[in-house]
Structures are given as structure tokens and as C-alpha cells.
Amino acid sequence: MESGPDCMSDKPKEQYDIAAIMNENINVMRDVVPWANETSFRVTKVEKGHVFGVQPWAEHLVGDPETGIIHGGVITTFLDNLCGMACTAAMTEMRFVATIDLRIDYMRPADKRRDIIGEAECYHLTRSVCFTRAWAYHETRDKLIATAAGTFAINKARLGGSTT
Amino acid sequence: MNPQLTNPRADEIDAILKRIPFAQTLGMRCEVLGDEMTAILPFQEKLIGNIAIRALHGGAIASFLELTAMLQVFLVSDMPRPPKPINLTIDYLRQGHAKDLYARAYVLKMGRRMASVRAEAWQENRAEPVTALMAHFLVAGE
Numbered sequence: 001m002e003s004g005p006d007c008m009s010d011k012p013k014e015q016y017d018i019a020a021i022m023n024e025n026i027n028v029m030r031d032v033v034p035w036a037n038e039t040s041f042r043v044t045k046v047e048k049g050h051v052f053g054v055q056p057w058a059e060h061l062v063g064d065p066e067t068g069i070i071h072g073g074v075i076t077t078f079l080d081n082l083c084g085m086a087c088t089a090a091m092t093e094m095r096f097v098a099t100i101d102l103r104i105d106y107m108r109p110a111d112k113r114r115d116i117i118g119e120a121e122c123y124h125l126t127r128s129v130c131f132t133r134a135w136a137y138h139e140t141r142d143k144l145i146a147t148a149a150g151t152f153a154i155n156k157a158r159l160g161g162s163t164t
Numbered sequence: 165m166n167p168q169l170t171n172p173r174a175d176e177i178d179a180i181l182k183r184i185p186f187a188q189t190l191g192m193r194c195e196v197l198g199d200e201m202t203a204i205l206p207f208q209e210k211l212i213g214n215i216a217i218r219a220l221h222g223g224a225i226a227s228f229l230e231l232t233a234m235l236q237v238f239l240v241s242d243m244p245r246p247p248k249p250i251n252l253t254i255d256y257l258r259q260g261h262a263k264d265l266y267a268r269a270y271v272l273k274m275g276r277r278m279a280s281v282r283a284e285a286w287q288e289n290r291a292e293p294v295t296a297l298m299a300h301f302l303v304a305g306e
Contacts, residue, residue: 033214073223102222102256106249106251
């Protein structure tokens with residue numbers, strides 16, 4: 001973080017620890033996304049290129065009234081959002097991303113009235129595209145509820161950048 | 165009587181939507197004519213995903229398309245209840261603006277165990293879809 005060989009250049013290009021900035025603003029990030037507020041998930045931890053979150057069970061999210069299990073669309077929203085954040089968290093300057101495509105596989109139904117844990121990782125990054133994968137589970141990744149794979153386009157700097 | 169015009173499943177679609185809390189949260193409804201169904205997602209502020217550019221959230225659009233695809237399978241089958249999704253792929257083609265969204269789904273193949281469905285959502289112009297979905301549903305065996 002400090003000193004290092006790049007001190008030699010008199011004006012180094014500014015590099016930020018985006019993951020750390022995101023970690024400090026975890027709740028702000030959700031508040032500017034109304035649909036994320038509606039589905040009420042929380043982001044719990046941001047590391048470089050890796051984001052964790054929790055999707056609580058709620059009555060208004062139920063997709064099957066007979067079993068009380070939340071709808072797949074809630075998991076899609078959750079994982080889509082975590083993947084997008086994992087992209088931003090993998091960068092060295094603040095840029096936002098837009099989903100190009102997303103694939104979701106539903107392995108098993110989630111349990112009723114139980115939190116779902118989500119984890120997303122951005123495993124490759126080019127100048128214009130991010131590649132991500134994500135997992136949803138109750139306890140560990142050994143027993144998955146759903147997986148996702150998504151690609152994201154990196155927006156040009158400043159787009160929507162004025163809002164905090 | 166022409167079975168094309170009086171689909172007995174049509175009334176059930178409405179009842180199913182009313183029973184699914186998440187469909188109510190989205191605020192979607194469906195119009196059925198024979199075996200043709202158009203789903204409508206009236207615009208609401210809570211569906212926004214990016215307040216800076218006022219775009220609909222991809223997750224809200226995907227949820228709407230998944231429900232549309234599921235209901236279309238139900239409409240053209242004789243299943244006692246809506247099918248369960250196996251997987252889905254969503255292509256975000258254009259930005260979803262802060263206005264109503266429409267969708268239609270096509271059952272490409274209705275197998276004995278699985279159904280393959282394609283669905284598209286549009287706003288102004290049906291020839292310029294906002295989002296396309298491809299999904300597989302389990303139609304038999306629990």
C-alpha cells in the first residue's frame with residue numbers, strides 16, 4: 001500500500017482500493033438501487049473481486065404459496081447484483097457495469113424462512129468486459145441452491161458517477 | 165365451440181398470479197387470448213435499478229420474464245400447477261426505461277419431462293426487445 005517501487009515516477013496514476021471504499025459504503029450502495037431495497041438483501045463483505053451478501057426470507061418474496069419458498073427471480077436479482085458489485089470491486093478505478101447476460105441454474109429449493117447466503121466473484125477482467133460467477137447457499141458451497149455465470153460490460157468513466 | 169377462443173386455463177392464470185406474493189410485489193398481470201398471452205409489468209418506482217440513469221433493474225426484468233415463461237408453459241399444458249424452473253439465461257439487449265414493460269413467451273418444445281421456453285420483453289417497439297430469456301422447466305416428476 002505505501003512506498004514500493006512506483007514511488008519513482010513523480011506523478012503516479014491514482015489507484016484506489018475500490019473494495020475498501022465499497023466496504024465502507026455497503027449500505028449506501030443498496031440504497032441507491034430501489035429494486036435491491038424492495039428485495040431487501042444485504043451486502044456483508046467486499047474483497048477485491050469478491051462480494052458476499054445475505055438474502056433474507058420474506059413473505060412478499062414468496063414464489064410458491066404452497067411451500068412458502070421464495071421466488072427464483074429474487075435469487076436472480078440477488079446474484080446479478082452481487083456479480084455486478086464483484087466487477088467493480090475487481091477494478092482499480094471506480095467504474096460501474098451493466099449486465100450483458102446471466103445464466104442461472106437452480107439446484108435445489110431454498111428452505112422456507114431461512115437466509116440465503118450469496119457469494120460472487122469476478123474471475124477475469126478485460127478493458128471492456130468482466131466475467132463473473134456466483135453461488136447461493138444456506139451453509140456452505142457444498143450444498144448449493146443456485147449458481148450463476150454472468151458477463152458484464154464496463155461503462156465509461158463518469159456514467160452516473162455524480163450520485164453517491 | 166372453438167377451443168382457441170375459450171381457453172379454460174386463462175382464468176387460472178389470473179388466479180395463480182393473485183396467489184403468488186412475489187408476482188404481486190412485482191405488480192405484473194396477464195392478458196390471455198386463446199393460447200396467446202401477453203404479460204404486462206406496469207412501471208413502478210421500486211423496479212428501478214439505477215437511479216442515476218433511471219433504468220429498470222435487470223433482476224426485476226428477469227423475474228418478470230421467468231414468471232411469464234412459467235405461466236405460458238402452464239397455459240399450454242394440462243399440469244395441475246405451474247412448472248419449476250431448472251435454469252435460465254437472460255440476455256440484456258437494451259436499457260429498460262422507466263415505463264411499462266410487456267412480454268410474451270413461446271414454448272419451443274413441450275417434452276414429457278421438460279419444456280424449453282423463450283421469452284422476450286419490450287417497451288415501445290416489439291421488434292426491439294429490451295431483454296430475452298431462454299429457460300427450461302420441469303414439467304413432470306417431483
